[in-house]
Structure formats: C-alpha cells, structure tokens
Amino acid sequence: AQTVTQSQPEMSVQEAETVTLSCTYDTSESDYYLFWYKQPPSRQMILVIRQEAYKQQNATENRFSVNFQKAAKSFSLKISDSQLGDAAMYFCASNTGNQFYFGTGTSLTVIP
Amino acid sequence: GAGVSQTPSNKVTEKGKYVELRCDPISGHTALYWYRQSLGQGPEFLIYFQGTGAADDSGLPNDRFFAVRPEGSVSTLKIQRTERGDSAVYLCASSPDLGGANTEAFFGQGTRLTVV
Numbered sequence: 001a002q003t004v005t006q007s008q009p010e011m012s013v014q015e016a017e018t019v020t021l022s023c024t025y026d027t028s029e030s031d032y033y034l035f036w037y038k039q040p041p042s043r044q045m046i047l048v049i050r051q052e053a054y055k056q057q058n059a060t061e062n063r064f065s066v067n068f069q070k071a072a073k074s075f076s077l078k079i080s081d082s083q084l085g086d087a088a089m090y091f092c093a094s095n096t097g098n099q100f101y102f103g104t105g106t107s108l109t110v111i112p
Numbered sequence: 113g114a115g116v117s118q119t120p121s122n123k124v125t126e127k128g129k130y131v132e133l134r135c136d137p138i139s140g141h142t143a144l145y146w147y148r149q150s151l152g153q154g155p156e157f158l159i160y161f162q163g164t165g166a167a168d169d170s171g172l173p174n175d176r177f178f179a180v181r182p183e184g185s186v187s188t189l190k191i192q193r194t195e196r197g198d199s200a201v202y203l204c205a206s207s208p209d210l211g212g213a214n215t216e217a218f219f220g221q222g223t224r225l226t227v228v
Contacts, residue, residue, distance in 0.1 A: 035216075043203075044219055044220065044221045091155070
C-alpha cells in the first residue's frame with residue numbers, strides 16, 4: 001500500500017506571489033508516478049502536473065512546477081505568479097497503475 | 113460526451129434506503145474508478161474496472177456496496193441499506209489505458225450523497 005501525506009491543511013498566498021505546497025509519500029514500489037490535482041468548488045478534480053519517478057528532472061507546466069526529491073520521498077508543488085483562479089483544494093497523489101492514493105489536501109486561498 | 117458525467121449531482125435519501133449512482137466515462141476509456149470523498153478528506157479508492165470486469169474491489173467498505181459495468185462503458189455504484197456514515201461525495205474517474213501508472217485519470221464532478 002502507499003500513503004500520501006499533506007501536512008498543510010490550509011495555505012494562503014498574495015496574488016502574483018509564489019507559494020509551495022508540501023507532499024510526502026511512502027511506497028515500496030520502484031515504478032510509480034506522482035500527481036498534483038486541483039479541486040475547485042465544482043468538485044471536479046483537474047490534473048495540474050505529473051512526475052515520473054524514474055525521471056530526475058522536475059516537471060514543469062507553465063506557472064506550476066514540482067520539486068521531486070526521490071530519496072526523501074518528497075513531492076512539493078510550486079505555484080508562481082499566483083492568480084485568483086488558483087484558489088482551490090490541491091491534492092497530491094501517487095499511482096502504481098491500479099489505484100490513485102490521495103493525500104488529505106491543502107486548501108489554497110489567493111488574496112487579491 | 114466530452115468528459116466524465118455523473119448523475120445525479122446530488123442525492124438525499126433516508127437511512128435504510130437503496131441508492132444507485134451512475135457514471136458515464138469518456139468514450140473509449142477502458143479503465144473506470146470509483147472513489148469516495150468524505151468531508152475534509154482526500155478521495156478514497158473503492159473499486160476499479162478494466163472493461164466489464166472489476167479488476168480490484170478491495171476498497172469497497174462492506175457488502176452493502178456493489179458496482180457494475182455490464183457493457184464496459186457506463187458504471188453504476190449501488191449502495192444497499194444506506195447508513196448516515198455513507199454520506200460523502202462519490203467520484204468517478206476514467207482513463208484510456210490501465211497499462212501505465214502514468215495514465216491520467218479524468219474525473220467527473222461527483223455525486224453528493226446525503227443520508228438522513
């Protein structure tokens with residue numbers, strides 16, 4: 001089984017500033033993938049960014065990037081130039097092919 | 113449709129009643145997942161299908177929960193003798209290929225079930 005831990009229930013950031021959301025995971029698998037999903041009030045989970053565990057290079061998607069530390073089993077999400085539309089719940093997840101394991105989420109508030 | 117569709121969006125039922133929750137996955141997606149999300153928690157795995165068969169139902173909490181996907185497309189999650197503790201948002205997701213762990217899961221907007 002895998003576990004995913006998000007230790008920040010709530011975070012806030014000033015508009016246009018940068019914020020980092022933390023995530024740690026635990027797995028015995030050698031091949032796995034990590035994801036950050038965003039869940040706005042509409043409830044629909046939206047993929048933000050994905051990282052292959054075998055790749056050392058950190059994934060980047062526009063204003064979103066990750067800091068993947070495999071040895072430490074850490075997978076943080078950095079949001080640059082935060083926008084009001086970034087306000088949502090953010091879930092970190094791991095996947096070995098059969099299931100997605102989710103953390104408990106971080107509620108991000110963006111302050112105008 | 114363009115995305116995963118779940119109906120109803122909201123369902124209120126009385127304790128002890130039977131409910132069915134429906135999921136229409138993205139056309140052509142072979143893998144389908146059901147998750148349950150309680151208030152303040154992340155989604156919790158219930159079951160996934162590869163085609164018509166339940167490839168892993170280890171997350172179903174007890175035998176009151178059952179899911180089917182008879183034609184490999186639409187899936188129905190069935191809950192018998194509902195209890196107040198079943199109240200949650202039930203999320204469905206589909207993905208095009210079960211073979212790779214990197215496959216993105218596309219989620220629906222969920223069904224909020226309230227048992228009174």
